[in-house]
Amino acid sequence: MIRLDNISKQNGHQIVFIEAAGALLKGEKIGLVGPNGSGKTTLFRMVTGRELPDEGQVVVERGVTIGYFSQDVGEMAGHSAVAEVMEGAGPVSVVATELKELETAMADPDQADNMDTIIERYGEVQARFEELDGYALEGRAREVLAGLSFTQEMMEGDVGKLSGGWKMRVALARILLMRPDVMLLDEPSNHLDLESLIWLEGFLKGYEGALLMTSHDREFMNRIVTKIMEIDSGSLTSYSGDYEFYEAQRAMNEKQQQAQFERQQAMLSKEIKFIERFKARASHAAQVQSRVKKLDKIERVEPPKRREVVSFDFLPAPRSGEDVVSLKNIHKAYGSRTIYEGLDFSVRRKERWAVMGINGAGKSTLLKLVTGAAEPDNGNVTIGGSVKLGYFAQHAMDLLDGERTIFQNLEDSFPQAGQGTLRALAGCFGFSGDDVEKRCRVLSGGEKARLVMAKMLFDPPNFLVLDEPTNHLDMATKEMLIKALADYEGTMLFVSHDRHFLAALSNRVLELTPDGIQQYGGGYTEYVERTGQEAPGLHPN
Structure with missing residues (x-):
């Protein structure tokens, strides 16, 4: 249906594609992956004709209809x-x-x-x-x-x-209703809650057309795609299988390439030593010449391209008391809409609560009550002894000083930290090189979220309250965050629509239902087993 024939493309000084080739066939569901800035959106724009390759061609079969969902939804x-x-x-x-x-x-x-x-x-x-x-x-x-x-x-x-988030859903709905022959979806899982995400998953599984999509949600990608197309250093490589298979295959290929490279390096080293040792001896001249010619003909094995793995050792959080927060007989309403009527809930040290509930159930309200960002109409919220609270909310991004750069923002928050430490911290959250000199007013929503997260976790509190912390984070940053929080010694209360994040980090689930609250031990995985559903409000499997 769509063929990419040896396409080359340069944006300014950046070479995006070099004689790259690939295809999207009828009924295929392909996940497009690659580091930020590798050219995923450029590829979509070339397929839709919004941009042209510098060399090569994009061939779309006659009469094929294409629906393209991008993050830029317009007015x-x-x-x-x-x-x-x-x-x-x-x-x-x-x-x-x-x-x-x-x-x-x-x-x-x-x-x-x-x-x-x-x-x-x-x-x-x-x-x-x-x-x-x-x-x-x-x-x-x-x-x-x-x-x-x-x-x-x-x-x-x-x-x-x-x-903006709801307008994104409208733009996505337009493409889904259109049911074109080919859907190009650039990050469709952004801005969706868990229920919508699972509904979209089902819709795309049942869609009979061809699909090419990007997503920072590995679970979502895993369940839909049957093939991965990777953009890496200007070329396109296809892997048959889901995202998990691609990761394993890529790691295996790298290991094999590394072993080949090391074997060849050992052989070359041996040959070069022989040549160096005997090049001055007339008796070995023929052998030396023969080996020099042999070395000239050998095709050199390149070492595997090293992906930059972001990791950061966060400082240990100070220990809190056993009782972290207690809510007693909480009543909360917004106008005529009652959110809570007599809510009782408490969190103890080292518990990691995932808060779940359908839209409007009061998930964010609960986090606001716990952090003091909202007051109950009745009842008491009591924070325990030695609790140092950190709250990540979407509105925290609006509090950044727009005229300060990323680096200045980090320096303002941590004047005692060395430049190298702060640069390493910035790098973990996706700000490398000159990125740290960007002023906060030009940052995207995702960049602001990453900066706020970096500031919060550099000197970690012992009680983390997180409202959708993975929104806008790419897979690498998300993995780093999950790894860091898995080793975190403190207590957590969070809302997330990312099932990988939920399963990896929760050890309790609080489900808000119209009939009151349900509590589950064992975290998100046990919640799914016990209820037979991945999110509240969905019919059991």
């Missing part, structure tokens, strides 16, 4: 989420818009004199709408939006009033 305003999603479905959306306008006109007393014309036109447009299967389309649009956690009210409301 949306002026009509409902349903209308916006249906607009992606082509001609039927134009007819739907006219139908809505005519319905409004029919209900307008000022249009009484034109009513016969309006009603006649309404009949014609309605017939055309039915012919295009418009009513079924609207039903499907609502189904997709519901799968992505939209309420009926949000579907009907002005799309312009939604936050």
Whole structure:
């Protein structure tokens, strides 16, 4: 369906592709992987014709429809989420818009004199709408939006009033409703809660077209793709299998290449020693010449390209008392909406609670109550002795001084730390080289999140409260964070939609349900076993 024939591409001074080749065949589901900045988005843009390769060609079969979801959703305003999603479905959306306008006109007393014309036109447009299967389309649009956690009210409301994350979901819903022959999805798992993520997983598994996607969520990628295409140093390499298979295969290939390289180096060293030893002796001249020629002909084995593995040894957290936080008879409402009515909950030292619940169940509210970012209407929140609390919330990114650079921000927070230590810390969270000189006002949401996380974990508190800490983090940074937190001696209370993060770090689950709270020992893995579901609100498997 789509072929990449020896494409080369340069962006400024950066060489992105050198004679790279690959293909996406009918029905294939491929995960596109590679370090940040390796050219994943550039590849998508070339497939959709938004950019051209400098050399080679991208061949798309005639008549193949492509749907492309990117992080840049553009402006949306002026009509409902349903209308916006249906607009992606082509001609039927134009007819739907006219139908809505005519319905409004029919209900307008000022249009009484034109009513016969309006009603006649309404009949014609309605017939055309039915012919295009418009009513079924609207039903499907609502189904997709519901799968992505939209309420009926949000579907009907002005799309312009939604936050950036919800607009992303609308843009994604447009592509899903369109059901093109080929879907290109650039980070579709960003901004989704666990329920939406699992719904999308099911949708993509049942999708019969070809799929090429990137994702920082390894569990999501593992369950959907059957092939991995890796961008590395300008070339494309394909691996048959899921992400886990790719990781194992890549590690094995590197090991074999390293062994080959070392064997060849040992042989070369031996030959060079012989040549050096006997080159001045006439009696060995023929042998020396023969070996020199042999060395000239040998094809040199390159050592495997070393991926930079980010790791950082965080300082040990000071010990807290056994009782970390206690909530007694908590009542909390926002206007007429009651979130908690008599909530009792306590956290003890070294417990790692994952908080779960459907949208609006009060997950973030619980974290705010614990950290003092919100006050209960009634009841008491008591923090235990010697507790040093660290709170990661999405709004923390707004508190960074925009005029200070990344490095200055770290220096302001840790004036006693050496430059090398702070550069190592920045490197762990994806800021290498000149990146540390970027001013905070130009940072993306993901970069800000990484900087806030770095500041919090450099001098770790003994009680970490984390609200969606892995949003925007790439796989390498996420792995580093999981490894660091696995060795962390303190207590944790967190909300996350990343199942790898949940399974690796929780040893308790608090599920918020309309009937009260449920507590599970043994963490997320046991929660799944006990309930038969991966997230609240989903039907058991």
